[in-house]
Amino acid sequence: MRFDPRLILFFGLNALLLFLILRVNSSLSSWSIYFVMLGPMVVFPALYMRHAAFFVCTLLTGMWVDAAMPAPFGLFTTLFLIAGTGIFHWRIRFRAEHNYHPSILAHTINALAIIAITFTNGYELIGVSSFWIQFGITLIASHLALLLIAPWFFNLQRLCIHIFHLESEPESFPTS
Amino acid sequence: MAKVRLDTYRPLVALGVFIVVFWGLPAFFKSFLKVSFEEFQAPAWIASSYLDDLEGFWSRRSHSKVELIDAGQQIGRRMAFYQLLDERNQTLEAEIERLESILNLPSRREFRYEVCRVVRRDISAWWQQIIIRKGRDYEIPVGAAVIFSGGVVGRVIEVNAFSSKVDLITSPDFRIAAIFAGDERPVIYQGMPQSGFGSPVGEVHDAPQDLRTNSQTPLKLVSTRLGGTFPPGITIGHVPWLEPGSTGIFQSGEVVLDKRLHELNEVSVLIPLNTIETAGDAL
Numbered sequence: 001m002r003f004d005p006r007l008i009l010f011f012g013l014n015a016l017l018l019f020l021i022l023r024v025n026s027s028l029s030s031w032s033i034y035f036v037m038l039g040p041m042v043v044f045p046a047l048y049m050r051h052a053a054f055f056v057c058t059l060l061t062g063m064w065v066d067a068a069m070p071a072p073f074g075l076f077t078t079l080f081l082i083a084g085t086g087i088f089h090w091r092i093r094f095r096a097e098h099n100y101h102p103s104i105l106a107h108t109i110n111a112l113a114i115i116a117i118t119f120t121n122g123y124e125l126i127g128v129s130s131f132w133i134q135f136g137i138t139l140i141a142s143h144l145a146l147l148l149i150a151p152w153f154f155n156l157q158r159l160c161i162h163i164f165h166l167e168s169e170p171e172s173f174p175t176s
Numbered sequence: 177m178a179k180v181r182l183d184t185y186r187p188l189v190a191l192g193v194f195i196v197v198f199w200g201l202p203a204f205f206k207s208f209l210k211v212s213f214e215e216f217q218a219p220a221w222i223a224s225s226y227l228d229d230l231e232g233f234w235s236r237r238s239h240s241k242v243e244l245i246d247a248g249q250q251i252g253r254r255m256a257f258y259q260l261l262d263e264r265n266q267t268l269e270a271e272i273e274r275l276e277s278i279l280n281l282p283s284r285r286e287f288r289y290e291v292c293r294v295v296r297r298d299i300s301a302w303w304q305q306i307i308i309r310k311g312r313d314y315e316i317p318v319g320a321a322v323i324f325s326g327g328v329v330g331r332v333i334e335v336n337a338f339s340s341k342v343d344l345i346t347s348p349d350f351r352i353a354a355i356f357a358g359d360e361r362p363v364i365y366q367g368m369p370q371s372g373f374g375s376p377v378g379e380v381h382d383a384p385q386d387l388r389t390n391s392q393t394p395l396k397l398v399s400t401r402l403g404g405t406f407p408p409g410i411t412i413g414h415v416p417w418l419e420p421g422s423t424g425i426f427q428s429g430e431v432v433l434d435k436r437l438h439e440l441n442e443v444s445v446l447i448p449l450n451t452i453e454t455a456g457d458a459l
Contacts, residue, residue, distance in 0.1 A: 019220060026297045030439035032372030034300035051187050059194075067213030070303040070341075073206055074198060085191045089184075121302035122369075125348060130371035134301035137372055 004053035006166050007045075013157055014041040014061045017149075018068055032134060036117070036142045038065060039110030040102075040153045042080050046087035047096040048170050058084045072120050079116050083109045096170055099151040106150040107143060114139055211336070218339050225295040225309050287321075287407060287446040290314055294440050295339060301369060304344040308443060311336045319405060321446040326434035327411030328352075328399055329443050342443070345412065345433060346376045353403045354380070354412055356387060357396040365397060365412055365431060376433040383418055383427040391416040397431055407446065 021037045028034070045057040062077030069076070087094070087105060094101040118126075118135065125131040161168050239247075276283075292308040299305075310316055312335055322329040322342045330350060334341040343350055350367040364381040380397060389395040394414035399406035411434075418429040 015217075019224075022296060022298070023224065025300075029297035029299040032299065032370060032438070051190070055187075055190060055194075063209060063213050064217070067210055068217060070298060070305055073210040078195065078198065081191055081194060085187045088187050117302050125301075125369050128369050131301055131369035134370060134372045138301055 004049050004167075004171075005164070006049055006161065007053045007057045009160055009164065009166065010045045010049075010057050010157065011060050011064075013153070013160065015064055017041065017153055018065055022068060032137070033141050034134075034138045035145050036110060036114050036138060037146055037149055038076065038080075038113045039106035039108070039146065040150045041065070042084045042109050043087065043102045043105045044096070044154065044157050046084040047091050047094060047102065050171050051088065054084060054088055055081070070121075071117055075116060075120055076113070079109075079113060083112060091170070099154050102154050103147075103150045107146060110142060110146055111139075114142065214336055218336060221295045221307065222309060222338055225293055229293070285401065285404065285407070286449040288449055290316065290445045290447055292316075292340075292443055292445055294443060297438065297440070299344070299346075299370075299438050304347040304367070304370070305333075306330075306342045306344060306440060306443075308340050308342060308445070309338070310445070311338045311340045313338055315447065316340050316445055317447065320448070321406045321410075322443050323406075323410055323446065324436070324440055324443045326436050327413070328406065329437065329440065331405065332445065340445075344437065346370055346378060346437065350378075352406065352412075353400050354397050355400045356383070356415070357398050359384075359387065362400060362402055363397075375435050376437045378413060378431040378433055379428060380415055380418075380431050381421060381426065381428045383415075383429065385420075385425070385427060387418060387427065389415055389418055389429075394432070405446075 017037065017040065021035055025034050041061050042058060045054045045061075048054075049057065058080045059077060062080040065076040065080075066073045094105065096102065114135075122131060122135070158168070275281075290310060292310045292314075294306050295309050296307040297305075298307070306329075308316075308322075316332060316335050318332055318335055320332045322332060328345050330342045330344040330347070332340050333343045345365075345367055347367045348369060352365050353362050354365040355362055361384050363383045365378055366381065367378050370376055387395065394416040395418075396414055397412040399408060399410040399412060401408045413431040413433040415429050415431050418427040420426075421428040
């Protein structure tokens with residue numbers, strides 16, 4: 001099996017995005033604004049790489065996020081792999097060369113991540129009104145910011161592929 | 177009959193195998209994976225924290241000499257004041273020890289104060305935690321109390337090699353025994369989800385019926401030595417109103433916490449000089 005260097009590139013950029021977002025969240029803690037921006041991490045590995053490389057990249061990204069955030073370990077790994085496998089399975093339907101489809105996928109996965117966190121970490125708080133106020137702020141702020149961040153992140157990934165002279169076309173599409 | 181290409185289902189099969197294997201893994205293996213990944217990313221956070229310190233250093237370097245001299249004078253005055261307080265504190269400590277020895281009272285719990293920089297704040301609807309820049313390298317124990325100049329910050333819940341996680345006092349998982357200043361009867365303080373507007377808040381339960389408070393002169397809630405983790409008298413917050421609880425026997429109310437709690441840069445971990453019972457403080 002041929003090793004795909006884009007695996008390292010995508011994983012590194014995912015780790016960078018997570019680091020930056022957590023830094024921003026830390027700085028904005030007194031404003032009670034919290035951004036969840038996990039959606040864009042899954043999209044390009046699933047759209048661009050072969051299955052083995054996508055699987056390893058998404059597994060590492062999921063565990064990296066699981067270790068960095070105070071959610072139960074395995075939540076994001078499982079979520080990313082489920083969402084990524086879905087994208088991979090139907091990736092012939094998505095256009096990776098423009099940002100429109102990847103952005104919609106990123107928003108969908110991000111919303112799923114926020115719902116998953118709520119069910120695992122906030123289940124006992126569901127009846128508390130102040131929880132829903134902050135949940136609403138987080139959801140709206142995250143998706144508004146994602147409108148800017150997701151295209152920027154996808155362009156950064158494309159730029160890095162170009163800079164490092166890596167394969168810029170999606171691989172192993174079904175032939176029939 | 178149309179041919180079914182089995183290789184198109186390979187990703188789904190791989191996902192199924194992963195889910196079965198991962199959820200069947202022993203807990204210690206998952207814990208090992210989690211700690212390994214945490215330790216692997218810790219240097220990046222600690223390095224960014226040192227870079228923040230460096231940024232602060234350079235921003236202070238840009239201050240004029242007049243400003244620095246003025247700041248030095250102010251610090252000098254505060255130091256002289258605290259030296260006087262320290263002398264008075266030593267005299268009072270000696271008096272307390274003398275009286276304790278006369279009355280044969282059991283010894284009190286003593287703490288070592290470890291000042292730590294805050295590396296990261298994770299404050300959201302789901303969790304309220306901070307990460308501090310000291311861990312096993314400074315013998316920080318799990319369950320240790322964390323305080324700052326405004327009062328109680330929280331409790332250490334996880335210790336890594338060079339960093340520790342602290343559950344904030346606002347976290348719904350945080351619960352301690354407390355007393356109102358000037359009243360020895362214990363009550364229960366618990367964190368609660370934050371709305372995101374105004375000061376951070378918590379809630380107090382099991383307050384006696386005869387206690388009265390108002391927003392002009394709110395009751396002060398402080399820690400007690402009952403749990404064993406916190407020394408007595410550390411400020412938790414102020415209670416501007418109380419109302420009858422669900423049982424009708426006790427009162428409950430909202431505790432207004434220090435505004436600076438969600439923007440901390442430096443905290444103190446209280447490390448007991450004798451052994452700590454980690455589950456002792458949980459009610």
